[in-house]
Amino acid sequence: MPDGVELVRQDGIGIPDRWARLWTPHRMAYVTAEDRGSPDGAVDCPFDRIPTLEDAAGLVVARGATVYAVLNLFPYNPGHLMVVPYRHVADYTELDPAEMGELGEFTSHAMTVLRRVSAPHGFNIGINAGESAGAGIAAHLHQHVVPRWGGDANFMPVIGATKVLPQLLGETRALIAAAW
Template identity: 65%
Template sequence: MLADMTDVPDAFGRLWTPHRMAYIKGENKPTGPGAGDGCPFCEIPKMDDADGLIVARGEVVYAVLNLYPYNSGHLMVCPYRHVPDYTDLDAAETAELAEFTQKALVTLREASGAQGFNVGMNLGHVAGAGIAAHLHQHVVPRWGGDTNFMPIVGQTRVLPQLLRDTRELLARAWPEKTS
C-alpha cells in the first residue's frame, strides 16, 4: 500500500542525504586507538589532495575538509603524528597548528565570506570527539542566519556545495607559506 504512494505529490519537500548513513553506521571509524587501526587522519595524508579533501599541507600538520561537515567549508587541522591530546604536541606541531588555524580563518573569510567561526577541539570521547585517538582542531565557518529549522527539526544539514568543489575553492585561496 505504501509503495503505491511513493510518487504521489504532497505538501512536503524532502532532502535525501544518503551519504550520512555511512557516518551513522560508523563506517571508516578506527577499529582501535593505534595509528595502524584504520585511523582516517593517518590515512588521509597518503592520498592525493583531491581524493583526501586536503586543502593544504604543512611540515607537521595539514588542513582537510570534514567529510561530515557542520557547515560548508568546515575544515580540520590535524597533525600528521598520531596523538590523542593537545598536550602531546611538540613545539613545532603546536606552532604550525596555530599557523594553519589562522590561515584557515583568512582563507574562509576570503573564499566564502564567513562572518564568524567556531574553532575548537573535542578531546576524548566524552567531550564529543568522533575520533578521539588522533587530535584534530575544527574550524567551522558561520554566517548570520545559517542556523535554521533543518538541523533541529529535520536533523538534516543543508550544504550548498559539493565537498570537492569546496576543497578546490579553499585550496586556491590558501595563503602561501609565510615562514
C-alpha cells in the same frame, strides 16, 4: 508528549510524527565507529590515511611540515575544515612545539582564507578532546574550523533536522585550496 497521548496505535504501528527523514546510509561507518582509529593505531585511522591520498581524493586543502588542513567529510557548514597533525596523537598535550605552532598558524590561515572565499560572519574553532567530549575520532587529535553566518542555524536543521550544503565537497576543496 502530554500525559495520556499514545505513541503507538493499537495495531502496533507508530503514529507518524512531524519529522522528515533524510536517509544517509553512507554515514553508518561513522555512526558505528568503524574506521575511526584506535588509541594504539591498530585500526586504520582515516587521519593517518588521508595524507597518503592525492589532495582532491582526500579533500586536503593544504599541507605543512607537521600538520595538514582537510575538509570535514560530514561538515556542519560549508567550508568546515580540520587541522590535523600528521603524527598520530590523541591529546593536545602530546603535541611537540613545532606541531603546536603550525596547528595555530594553519588555524589562523584557514580563517583568513575562509573569510576571503566565503565571507563568514564568525567561526567556531575547537578540539573535542576524547570520546566523551564528542570526538568522533578520539585517537587522532584534530581541530575544527567551522565558518558561521548569521542565521545559518535556520529552520532546516532546527525544525527539519536536515542540513543544507550549497556546494559539493570537491568544489569547496578546490576553492579553498586555490585561495590557500
